[in-house]
Amino acid sequence: MVSKGLPMKPSRQAQYHDELNLARLNVILATNRTKLQHWQKKLQLDAFGEIAIECTAANGHVVPHGLDNDVLMGLITGAVLQNVEPGGEIRLTASELVRLSGLPYCERVFHRLEDSLERLQWTALKISEAWLDEGKQHARSVKLSIVSKHWVENVEDAAVKNPGQWQGVTKLVIRLDPELTRSIRIGYIRPLNSAILGQIKQPMGRSVYRALSLLRTTSTANGPIPLRMELPLVAWADHLGLTHHLPALNRMQKIQRALEPAHTALQSAGYLKDIEYSGRGDDKTVSYTFAAAEMQPVNPEVAQLLKPHLGEQRAIQLATELTSDHVRKVLAQFERLLQTDYSRKVRSRPGLLHDMLISPEKYNSVTGLPEKPSARQPVRELMPINDVMPTPNEAAFEMTFKVLSKDWKEANIRQFKPRMWELYKGGHITISALSRQLADLEPSMVAAQLDRWEEAI
Numbered sequence: 001m002v003s004k005g006l007p008m009k010p011s012r013q014a015q016y017h018d019e020l021n022l023a024r025l026n027v028i029l030a031t032n033r034t035k036l037q038h039w040q041k042k043l044q045l046d047a048f049g050e051i052a053i054e055c056t057a058a059n060g061h062v063v064p065h066g067l068d069n070d071v072l073m074g075l076i077t078g079a080v081l082q083n084v085e086p087g088g089e090i091r092l093t094a095s096e097l098v099r100l101s102g103l104p105y106c107e108r109v110f111h112r113l114e115d116s117l118e119r120l121q122w123t124a125l126k127i128s129e130a131w132l133d134e135g136k137q138h139a140r141s142v143k144l145s146i147v148s149k150h151w152v153e154n155v156e157d158a159a160v161k162n163p164g165q166w167q168g169v170t171k172l173v174i175r176l177d178p179e180l181t182r183s184i185r186i187g188y189i190r191p192l193n194s195a196i197l198g199q200i201k202q203p204m205g206r207s208v209y210r211a212l213s214l215l216r217t218t219s220t221a222n223g224p225i226p227l228r229m230e231l232p233l234v235a236w237a238d239h240l241g242l243t244h245h246l247p248a249l250n251r252m253q254k255i256q257r258a259l260e261p262a263h264t265a266l267q268s269a270g271y272l273k274d275i276e277y278s279g280r281g282d283d284k285t286v287s288y289t290f291a292a293a294e295m296q297p298v299n300p301e302v303a304q305l306l307k308p309h310l311g312e313q314r315a316i317q318l319a320t321e322l323t324s325d326h327v328r329k330v331l332a333q334f335e336r337l338l339q340t341d342y343s344r345k346v347r348s349r350p351g352l353l354h355d356m357l358i359s360p361e362k363y364n365s366v367t368g369l370p371e372k373p374s375a376r377q378p379v380r381e382l383m384p385i386n387d388v389m390p391t392p393n394e395a396a397f398e399m400t401f402k403v404l405s406k407d408w409k410e411a412n413i414r415q416f417k418p419r420m421w422e423l424y425k426g427g428h429i430t431i432s433a434l435s436r437q438l439a440d441l442e443p444s445m446v447a448a449q450l451d452r453w454e455e456a457i
Helices: 020-025 068-082 094-100 107-121 178-185 194-199 203-218 233-240 251-268 300-310 312-318 324-337 341-345 349-358 394-407 410-414 417-425 431-440 443-455
Strands: 017-019 038-043 051-057 089-093 123-132 139-144 147-152 171-176 189-191 228-232 272-278 285-290
Touching (some): 017 020, 017 068, 020 123, 020 178, 020 189, 038 233, 068 089, 068 094, 068 107, 068 178, 068 203, 068 443, 089 094, 094 107, 107 147, 171 178, 189 312, 194 203, 203 233, 228 233, 233 251, 251 272, 300 312, 300 349, 312 349, 417 443
Antiparallel strands (some): 017 189, 038 051, 051 123, 089 171, 123 139, 228 285
């Protein structure tokens, strides 16, 4: 149980995720305040076709806005980490949701967190032929509420002070719409740049960053991600939800003024290099020149191919790097290799497959030992990994466990130590995975990660 918030240092931040449909549709207004109970938009900004969506809040509520976009990111990231099935629930403390949402830890945020989940539950989205499955071009219509249901699990816990008031130890159970969790499970997600998000302090700035970041990857059907992009200003403001609050008089100047704080934040964070406006009246455009590289979206087909072999997190990481053709070719080679005598030398099948995916030139023959790469040919690695090890190193394990213990209370992690050791000793998990993946989790989420590793054996 977490009683204190974790500092949001860049090295300790979670790997945030967006679900690509909601990110593309941008269903949450960028403004920090609103009185709206209904809005709709119909526009086209990218190569995937028209966006047509209607948003209606229940009586007594307003539509999601501002900080709600951060909470949505936290819910999607939590669903990814816990591998939630359609119709299943995310279970985490309020402190964990705050951290996964990239929000500061304070009592005021907990109150706003409760309000945000209410808005996400009591708002209906009607999406017309704009919901994509697995990245396919054919879009369909859906109706959903982002949160189907949520409740507090430990309201009767005597150890919880002021049980009616949300605090760090409040245990939340949140059920997302099945359409959303299905999309997450098939890998229709993308990683977000935690370092950039951590430098943008206002919700509106983060909303503009996420919308612009995705639009940059979907603006063209093929080819490299552009370094410069020009957008019609009115459509861009409509997409962000800014025009609902602006009177018609001097609308263009007011749009520019509304965008200015977000633009300044994105330049300060090193994401944007320059912003230029051109044209007049309704034909006015805004041009963005980018300074930072873009996080690649997840290839859902690659994620689906690799998850049975490598597990959720590593499959998602590789799905941002590799093509479907490459993965299918290597998987076929991997299966052939396991039919040879070399299979008896394999200590870790996930480790072997990972190495084959990133260094295929080492495995030109499937009938013997991997060929050594040329001294002049650097071996590309996506992350440090020591899956294929001679023997388990108990000293290395103890050192890793000691480092993890510094971040978590000893009582929280001690119960997991035997399971970690058995996974490591059996060659099913690496020191790298322990130090990298577990270090980014709250203690209450570790058991679920260990379950996934054990199920993959």
